Amino acid sequence: MTLTHSAGSSAGRRRNGAGPQSRAGMAFVAAYVVLLVAFGVLPTAYAVYFAFTDAGGRVTGFANFVSTAQDFRFLDALGHVAAYLAFWLLSLVVFVVALALLLHGLASGSAGKVLRFLYYIPGALAGAASVLVWLFMLDPTVSPVSSLLGVMGFHTFGEVIAPGHLPLLFTVIAFWTGAGGWIVVIYGALNNIPTDVMEAARIDGAGAWRTAWHVQIPMLRKWIVYMVILAFAGGAQLFVEPQLLSLASVGVAGRDYSLNQLTFDFAFQMNNINGAAAVSVELLVVSVSAAAVFVARSGFFDAD
Numbered sequence: 001m002t003l004t005h006s007a008g009s010s011a012g013r014r015r016n017g018a019g020p021q022s023r024a025g026m027a028f029v030a031a032y033v034v035l036l037v038a039f040g041v042l043p044t045a046y047a048v049y050f051a052f053t054d055a056g057g058r059v060t061g062f063a064n065f066v067s068t069a070q071d072f073r074f075l076d077a078l079g080h081v082a083a084y085l086a087f088w089l090l091s092l093v094v095f096v097v098a099l100a101l102l103l104h105g106l107a108s109g110s111a112g113k114v115l116r117f118l119y120y121i122p123g124a125l126a127g128a129a130s131v132l133v134w135l136f137m138l139d140p141t142v143s144p145v146s147s148l149l150g151v152m153g154f155h156t157f158g159e160v161i162a163p164g165h166l167p168l169l170f171t172v173i174a175f176w177t178g179a180g181g182w183i184v185v186i187y188g189a190l191n192n193i194p195t196d197v198m199e200a201a202r203i204d205g206a207g208a209w210r211t212a213w214h215v216q217i218p219m220l221r222k223w224i225v226y227m228v229i230l231a232f233a234g235g236a237q238l239f240v241e242p243q244l245l246s247l248a249s250v251g252v253a254g255r256d257y258s259l260n261q262l263t264f265d266f267a268f269q270m271n272n273i274n275g276a277a278a279v280s281v282e283l284l285v286v287s288v289s290a291a292a293v294f295v296a297r298s299g300f301f302d303a304d
Contacts, residue, residue: 065281092227197215238260
């Protein structure tokens with residue numbers, strides 16, 4: 001009778017979610033929720049409030065959105081960010097997946113560990129530090145690869161950072177900094193593909209290319225979508241690279257090259273906090289909308 005009662009009590013606690021593991025999980029989630037509200041929800045709500053009001057706190061509807069969109073720099077900044085995103089997302093999807101597949105197929109044991117560590121090293125640098133490294137690398141007068149820059153026809157720093165080259169340069173910097181971590185993530189996802197699936201592909205006579213295209217990449221779809229969503233959100237907020245390049249090149253890149261730079265200029269140069277908030281809200285809406293499209297079209301939450 002006692003054993004039966006004890007077992008019943010334990011089952012009841014499990015059903016009611018009162019076990020130690022459940023309480024620990026709730027504690028971790030509660031800590032995350034507090035941080036999310038403090039540093040995510042509240043700042044976003046504050047920005048939305050400023051976006052729809054004026055300096056006196058009066059509701060202005062979409063006036064701030066209209067006025068910032070009519071700024072002569074807005075469309076140029078939008079085009080710059082769009083061009084950068086096109087290069088960034090394409091290079092990320094193609095090269096990260098390709099390098100992860102090569103790492104998975106060629107590296108094993110200690111060699112694999114060393115390669116994964118080498119991929120990850122650039123990501124240990126902060127964004128500003130990585131840009132400074134690349135400013136040094138791209139200056140033909142001091143760069144260790146100045147001969148290569150000369151062969152490509154670049155003899156001065158100004159020629160390298162010409163406005164038409166900037167989307168590609170920012171893509172190279174971003175890839176060098178952020179791609180290594182994603183390679184490690186995709187590599188881990190490849191390791192989770194069931195061995196019997198890979199064995200079946202080999203038995204059917206599929207080579208490395210056909211196995212990658214018809215088996216591995218389709219099974220990586222959700223991880224690739226997850227990578228694209230985060231990369232899109234981060235890329236739309238392009239700021240550090242053009243800001244530091246603008247300072248180093250005495251304005252060649254311009255302090256309003258990207259939309260985030262434009263919000264900075266609105267807020268701290270023109271004292272237009274409401275306009276800056278409006279552009280920030282637009283970036284949020286675009287990022288969330290793009291994420292929703294990716295999730296809906298990819299079946300991200302569908303059970304496999």
